[in-house]
Amino acid sequence: MNLPEAFKERMKNDLKNEYESFLESYEKEPTIALRVNTLKLSVEDFQETVDFCGENVAWCPTGFYYDGKKGNHPSSIAGLFYSQEPSAQIAAELADIQKGDKVLDLCAAPGGKSTQLAAKLQGEGLLISNEVVGNRAKILCENIERMGVKNAVVTNMYPEKMERIFSEFFDKIVVDAPCSGEGMFRKDDVAIQEWSIEHTQSCASRQLSILDSAYKMLAPGGKLVYSTCTFAKVENEEVAEKFAEKYSDITILEMHRLMPHRIEGEGHFSAVFKKSGEKQVEKLSSPTPAKKEMTEAYRLFEKENLNTKLDGNFVSFGDFLYLMPKEMISLDKIKCIRPGLQLGEVRKGRFIPSHHLCMALKKEDFKRLIALSDDEISLYTRGEAIIHSGEKGYGAMLYKEKYPIGWYKLSEGLAKNHYPKYLRKV
Numbered sequence: 531m532n533l534p535e536a537f538k539e540r541m542k543n544d545l546k547n548e549y550e551s552f553l554e555s556y557e558k559e560p561t562i563a564l565r566v567n568t569l570k571l572s573v574e575d576f577q578e579t580v581d582f583c584g585e586n587v588a589w590c591p592t593g594f595y596y597d598g599k600k601g602n603h604p605s606s607i608a609g610l611f612y613s614q615e616p617s618a619q620i621a622a623e624l625a626d627i628q629k630g631d632k633v634l635d636l637c638a639a640p641g642g643k644s645t646q647l648a649a650k651l652q653g654e655g656l657l658i659s660n661e662v663v664g665n666r667a668k669i670l671c672e673n674i675e676r677m678g679v680k681n682a683v684v685t686n687m688y689p690e691k692m693e694r695i696f697s698e699f700f701d702k703i704v705v706d707a708p709c710s711g712e713g714m715f716r717k718d719d720v721a722i723q724e725w726s727i728e729h730t731q732s733c734a735s736r737q738l739s740i741l742d743s744a745y746k747m748l749a750p751g752g753k754l755v756y757s758t759c760t761f762a763k764v765e766n767e768e769v770a771e772k773f774a775e776k777y778s779d780i781t782i783l784e785m786h787r788l789m790p791h792r793i794e795g796e797g798h799f800s801a802v803f804k805k806s807g808e809k810q811v812e813k814l815s816s817p818t819p820a821k822k823e824m825t826e827a828y829r830l831f832e833k834e835n836l837n838t839k840l841d842g843n844f845v846s847f848g849d850f851l852y853l854m855p856k857e858m859i860s861l862d863k864i865k866c867i868r869p870g871l872q873l874g875e876v877r878k879g880r881f882i883p884s885h886h887l888c889m890a891l892k893k894e895d896f897k898r899l900i901a902l903s904d905d906e907i908s909l910y911t912r913g914e915a916i917i918h919s920g921e922k923g924y925g926a927m928l929y930k931e932k933y934p935i936g937w938y939k940l941s942e943g944l945a946k947n948h949y950p951k952y953l954r955k956v
């Protein structure tokens with residue numbers, strides 16, 4: 531591997547007698563892991579369901595090594611796991627998430643840490659997953675949808691703008707900052723080409739500026755996790771120390787460095803900070819409720835097709851109805867691309883459920899179910915209808931008789947396919 535000379539020199543200085551074994555780590559294949567989605571099933575149930583779950587990742591109880599390349603596997607379609615580089619699994623573990631917390635993931639796409647934070651919240655409280663790059667924010671939304679997260683709001687804003695709205699609002703914040711990506715060298719040549727000492731320095735100033743915004747949004751008593759996938763001290767320990775020096779109410783609780791020659795993983799840095807003081811409860815403006823007709827259309831659909839009654843604030847975006855977490859504030863001034871769980875669309879007074887809703891529900895929440903074999907799942911995800919007799923209405927297709935993978939609508943002996951076109955395998 532063609533590593534930059536200045537990088538090698540700096541690492542030699544930093545690592546001293548560990549340097550040779552660090553260099554040897556570049557001869558090995560990159561490591562791949564998954565994280566079991568405990569919003570949908572337990573680790574034990576996952577291990578019984580699939581045959582590719584390897585050794586546990588030491589710092590993440592729901593993380594396991596595997597051979598990758600399972601994106602089209604039915605268990606992936608059902609959102610039972612998220613593929614995530616093993617050392618990146620540490621940051622959300624350190625965030626001390628409690629059910630009911632208000633959590634911000636400030637640099638969130640494609641969603642590894644957000645979906646991990648969401649699993650820790652178990653549907654209680656609020657997760658705001660923010661991503662500044664529009665296209666990446668869309669991928670983030672898709673991952674949040676597949677993992678069946680109910681209480682996530684996805685925003686597409688620069689931290690400097692967010693800080694004006696969410697002053698001291700969050701109990702926990704994760705800043706998985708854009709960095710020089712030295713931990714990506716083993717799997718991404720572009721990271722090597724873009725690397726320079728100057729780049730690490732400019733990343734450090736951007737990281738400090740993102741942390742300034744995070745500081746303003748963190749409630750007194752709250753915790754902040756800062757992480758990167760680089761090895762440069764200037765972007766890691768030095769950023770953490772400068773941040774703690776700048777704010778007298780910030781203390782560093784712990785710092786961790788996972789290095790590829792010491793562990794099975796590409797490497798990650800994380801620092802945990804606490805902000806002292808007592809949280810003040812401030813009433814912020816509430817969201818504008820959705821039109822009554824839209825909520826009524828949903829409630830009718832719910833009564834006819836589901837065994838559950840969802841609770842939260844109903845809001846609308848055009849013809850789409852969303853269930854926004856109760857802790858979320860008015861969307862005025864917020865560039866939001868997912869104001870909560872997308873329930874569905876109201877077309878000419880009729881409610882058409884969204885895939886998001888199906889993925890966020892459990893088997894017992896549906897009145898109608900069809901269990902599919904793996905072969906039938908492959909037909910279903912290509913858009914084909916399934917011959918089936920039974921009561922008319924919407925129901926869920928199941929993987930392994932338990933896990934929803936998408937809607938169908940039954941009429942006249944045919945389960946019409948409602949798997950979204952944007953996800954179909956062609």
Ligand code: SAM
Pocket residue numbers: 618636637638639640641642643644661662663666688689706707708709736740
């Ligand atoms: N947390 C993500 C995960 O676990 O899947 C990975 C995040 S990646 C390391 C950093 C993200 O920060 C990128 O998606 C990038 O688009 C975003 N970013 C870039 N510039 C930013 C800025 N000025 N403020 C906030 N985020 C930024």
